[in-house]
Amino acid sequence: xxxxxxxxxxxxxxxxxxxxxxxxxxxxxxxxxxxxxxxxxxxxxxxxxxxxxxxxxxxxxxxxx
Numbered sequence: 187x188x189x190x191x192x193x194x195x196x197x198x199x200x201x202x203x204x205x206x207x208x209x210x211x212x213x214x215x216x217x218x219x220x221x222x223x224x225x226x227x228x229x230x231x232x233x234x235x236x237x238x239x240x241x242x243x244x245x246x247x248x249x250x251x
Contacts, residue, residue: 188215189246190226196239202228203239211236214248221245 188211196203203209209226221240228234236243 187212188248190215190218190221190243191246193242193244196242198234200230202230202234203242204229208246209243215245216248218243218245 189208190211191208192203192205194205195201207229209228211221211224211226213224215221215224218240221236221243222238223235225233225235
């Protein structure tokens, strides 16, 4: 699992991610570009593919299993 943090507020049909808030992806990722195809739960409680927003996230912590 990897914890990521939004660098800015991100919108897609409403606010999806909030600057400074952390989110989880269900895979260990070492570079932000690796987030592109992954999914997390957005601020609206919906699964959201990160896609081109990957540039706007910073990896905070990767947890080894």
